[in-house]
Amino acid sequence: MPRKGMRCLFFSSKAFSPSFSHCPSPSRTNLYAPTRSVSGAAMESSLTTAEAMITKWNPDASGFAKVTSLFYENRREARDFIQCVNDLQKSMHLMVTQDSNSEKLVRGQNLMEIAMKRLQKEFYQILSMNRAHLDPESVSARSSRASARSSISDYEDDGEDEIRIAGESISEVEDVSTIVMADLRSIAECMISSGYGKECVKIYKIIRKSIVDEGIYKLGVEKFSSSQIHKMHWNVLEMKINNWLKSVKIAVKTLFNGERILCDHVFAASESIRESCFTEITREGAQILFGFPEIVAKCGKKSPEKVFRTLDMYTAISSLWPEIESIFSFESTSVVITQSINSLIKLGESVRTMMAEFESSIQKDASKAAVAGGGVHPLTVHVMDYLSLLADYSNVLVDILAAHPPPTKSSLPELYFDSSESDDPQASSISLRFAWLILVLLCKLDGKSKHYKNVSLAYLFLANNLQHVITKVRTSNIQYLLGDDWVTKHESKVEQFAAKYEGRGWWPSHQVNAGGSSGGDVRRTG
The missing domain is CATH 1.10.357 (Tetracycline Repressor; domain 2)
Known part of the structure; x- marks a missing residue:
């Protein structure tokens, strides 16, 4: 990882400032001496503690650290590692206000870069090795995004006993996914506050977008041009529509909803990062999904018998509208909302045209x-x-x-x-x-x-x-x-x-059937 200089000292989303309200007020002549002493002592203590922990898990220092996952090997030590990095960062903030050229800051920065390399590796491993536990279906099984955020955050400071007890009330998959999501969140928050958010976000976007794109592909959702739809035989197009009808509910309620829940939790500390990640991961697939009905409505032949499939697509979008609005509520995903509305408008126009054609066919x-x-x-x-x-x-x-x-x-x-x-x-x-x-x-x-x-x-x-x-x-x-x-x-x-x-004199040769019938000749012979 290239050297980041001192960027971690000024990127943090949290502001740290020294406070000595509990100390006697020093005279003007020795105002800064006690501060330097306290800062230096705190920095030395943090450096000593951090050096032991971070060096132990330096992937370039030992074969054990290179092949072993910190969070998989010992989650309690993993939490201690995160706390150690956070404490180091606070001490560095404290020190930089007094002596920005201190040798301790250089040592701290070197340790911070080693720690970030470790956390970057852990973040990637957790995302890539837990695809099954982080699949959208497992994540979206939670009742709501809000409850997911609150319940998962409870795991961050819990010991192994608490995790075991919580696991008794939920399924094994949900238990694992809960722990994994908590680990990802703790790593993300630590990296972002330390100035390494870009590295964390890049990994997340690449891995999660591949999962969403794979999900769209498995659902059979395809991107079609207007000319392709126009040339398509109705039997083939109807098959495509039927597949879309089966896929859209799964895509909204499971794929996109699960991804939004995961993204909201992992990057709970930064709304802008949540929006950026979720948008890049889902926007392309969502636009393809919700763009299909518009293309069909604009380019499909408007014969009256096709009105029912058109109405099915309209019904599918309108029934899912609350979820669509909630999931794609970011400003940068408004294009998905716009695309869905355009599809509804075009489908509605198509229905009215087909009903007019139906009326005309009666008259003709x-x-x-x-x-x-x-x-x-x-x-x-x-x-x-x-x-x-x-x-x-x-x-x-x-x-x-x-x-x-x-x-x-x-x-x-x-x-x-x-x-x-x-x-x-x-x-x-x-x-x-x-x-x-x-x-x-x-x-x-x-x-x-x-x-x-x-x-x-x-x-x-x-x-x-x-x-x-x-x-x-x-x-x-x-x-x-x-x-x-x-x-x-x-x-x-x-x-x-x-x-x-x-x-007119035909009775009783013929007689109207007063009860009627649902089809065929309703008269009967007397």
Whole structure:
């Protein structure tokens, strides 16, 4: 390790100053003599103690110290080593205020560099040899970052007995990880306060970033360009989306959360170092993870049947939002928050586009063949199956459709509305949207009923199809969106259609099934 000069004396995050309030006030003529005497004695004592301890563990002085881990061999002695370095640093601060050219300071600086080399080696060994105990899953198993900080700090000054007792209440892996995290923190704080924070941080970033990158790779999260997504066949893209849906929850709750807990604890003494480490370790992987939905939303084909996977991605991000905001709360990780928001915005736009395409596909349905016997039309089955599935996403559709009400009724011929059908100003956008799409379907079915040459069959067709719509509404979440009044009103229309059908003289040759059905022809022969 290159010589650092006297930097350790002025880098410390703690200020040390001599205090002699307990001593008699000296005269002006001998003001500094007692100070030099006390400082020199304290420095000599610290040097003597430090020299024995630090030299023993100098990796360049003996084969034993070179191949043995101080923290693995004897944790009590490891704590004594840290305390010895801290005491040496305090004495050097005391001495430098009186005699910055003292030979004792040079000796102290040499010892400090040996000690930092030892601690740097220990820090690297602990991080690299305890990957299993410091994996994000083990670390993130703790209830919260705050509790992890407080509970782990308790180990720093505990003896072996206390550690053993604590280990009885938690799993073996958690016990080991707790001890390891405490060791890393004590080393980090000692190195940072001694002016060797850069060396410590560099090791941490390299090792932990490799673990996070490996975790992202194992989850199957890939970086795609817009052109790659655009050229991808839907079956392949759907597989990628499904994998992303499985991975995003693990990445947030385990990988990134665990890394934030570890980083917060190890560098608890410095918020700027915590932020720097966590940002460099996780930002790239997080941007790839949360950037995928935006690329899919922007470049994927907008056919209506793909809306459900789009909604799944929107749901995944929105449900994880509290964790995302908490984990990436640093200013330098705000790009991750921005990326997540952009993905939500683009996914929402994509959903609205696909719903508009779905509405257009209903209106453009050109099938003219009359369904035999006035049964349920395939368009009715398709639309209601689609809406039934869509209603399961009502919690996120509320956000997506909040500022985007359905078109006005003027876009359909006035004859399709009766005087009792009026807009409810209190209804939510999502409820209005579902009511609107069903209305578009019913208007289309009314047009298809004209293909029947027999008027009675036309009314039977309308009755059967409307009954199918009502049954689907009753047996899905659509009922909660439209309400009982909507169901009651449309049931009365079924009765009207049935009455007109019977009045045309077809009864009892055909009969409307009052109970309805979830699919197929709902009429029956009398």
